[in-house]
Amino acid sequence: MIGINVYLALIAVATLLSMYRVFRGPTTVDRLVAVDIMTTITTGLMVLFALYYGRMIFLDVALVYAILAFGGVIAFARYLEGGL
Amino acid sequence: MSALSIIGEILVLLGTFFYFLSSLGLIRMPDVYNRMQTATKSATLGSLGVIIGVGIWALGSDFGSAAWLTKTIVIAVFLLLTNPISAHALIRGAYKSGVPLWEGSVVDRYREHLEAKKSTEVEASKKPAEEGGEE
Numbered sequence: 311m312i313g314i315n316v317y318l319a320l321i322a323v324a325t326l327l328s329m330y331r332v333f334r335g336p337t338t339v340d341r342l343v344a345v346d347i348m349t350t351i352t353t354g355l356m357v358l359f360a361l362y363y364g365r366m367i368f369l370d371v372a373l374v375y376a377i378l379a380f381g382g383v384i385a386f387a388r389y390l391e392g393g394l
Numbered sequence: 395m396s397a398l399s400i401i402g403e404i405l406v407l408l409g410t411f412f413y414f415l416s417s418l419g420l421i422r423m424p425d426v427y428n429r430m431q432t433a434t435k436s437a438t439l440g441s442l443g444v445i446i447g448v449g450i451w452a453l454g455s456d457f458g459s460a461a462w463l464t465k466t467i468v469i470a471v472f473l474l475l476t477n478p479i480s481a482h483a484l485i486r487g488a489y490k491s492g493v494p495l496w497e498g499s500v501v502d503r504y505r506e507h508l509e510a511k512k513s514t515e516v517e518a519s520k521k522p523a524e525e526g527g528e529e
Contacts, residue, residue, distance in 0.1 A: 323414065343429055
């Protein structure tokens with residue numbers, strides 16, 4: 311089969327493409343949407359790294375990262391609505 | 395290489411493909427609502443594929459155990475539950491902060507809903523006043 315390095319490279323390309331929207335985006339919400347997608351992609355990247363190094367403890371890192379990213383996005387959404 | 399690792403690797407390949415599609419939609423689409431529409435769905439599906447694929451792939455490797463699959467399923471279910479919520483909250487905040495729709499958009503149900511709600515509220519506030527005037 312293809313090997314795990316190729317998947318890591320594909321995920322890096324996807325993250326770079328969404329980084330373009332972070333720098334370019336005309337409004338604030340565009341950048342926030344791009345950051346939200348980037349956090350989702352980074353969670354998958356951390357799970358892949360757990361397999362790459364063969365350590366199960368990295369899965370916990372991915373779970374905590376997903377929880378913190380969710381809280382951050384909800385806080386930003388409240389700020390956009392004017393409720394924060 | 396066992397059958398489990400091959401199945402897991404195919405799932406991971408599909409997931410990375412959908413990740414790539416989501417970032418492509420983030421670049422391609424014209425306004426923030428369309429971008430969120432394309433990017434969130436495919437990123438959720440892609441992370442499901444990658445995360446559960448890693449769990450199955452680890453079962454087929456020499457260091458793998460059942461705890462890998464359990465933990466990856468926990469992460470995948472968490473992402474599946476929270477990703478649409480965060481997307482919905484962000485887009486609602488975008489609409490309320492006044493980001494305009496793309497000029498090619500043809501329907502705006504949320505504005506219709508708000509106008510309908512406002513008109514019923516106006517009628518409801520008029521009625522008691524008229525009744526009071528008749529008395």
